[in-house]
Amino acid sequence: MITRSSASSNLFVYGTLTDKHLVYQLTGKKFPTSSASLRDFERRIARSGYPYILPHSSSKVEGLLIRNLDPESLRRLDRYEDEGRLYFRKTIAVFSRGRQVACETYVGNRRLLEPGG
Secondary structure: OOEOOOOOEEEEEOOHHHOHHHHHHHHOOOOOEEEEEEEEEEEEEOOOOOEEEEEEEEEEEEEEEEEEEOHHHHHHHHHHHOEOOOEEEEEEEEEEOOEEEEEEEEEEOHHHHOOOO
16 A cells, blocks of 8 residues: 655655755755665666666665655755756655655656766
8 A cells, every 4th residue: 555645745865865964955854764665766877976767677776765845845856856857756656664655756867867868
């Protein structure tokens, strides 16, 4: 069963946003977190050196689930990630604390981030 709060969002992160201090700098808030894993995605490194993920069967990405993000904090993280250009925020499900949890994540724009893209 997938669980999700309607008043807030959960966000799976796997790169720079796993740094809780950075999240605080960007949002001015602290959020509860837990370890999480995302199945059928693969973590890659862009030409710029930043990580991104793409769908890939039988792969798994380890990361952090940030819980209970308010809409304004999520907008600030979207700006940081250049959502809509470098990354696309997608709804997914991860496994955290032995349960499947609905959340969102930033999937890389293959055209801009892949070597030779």
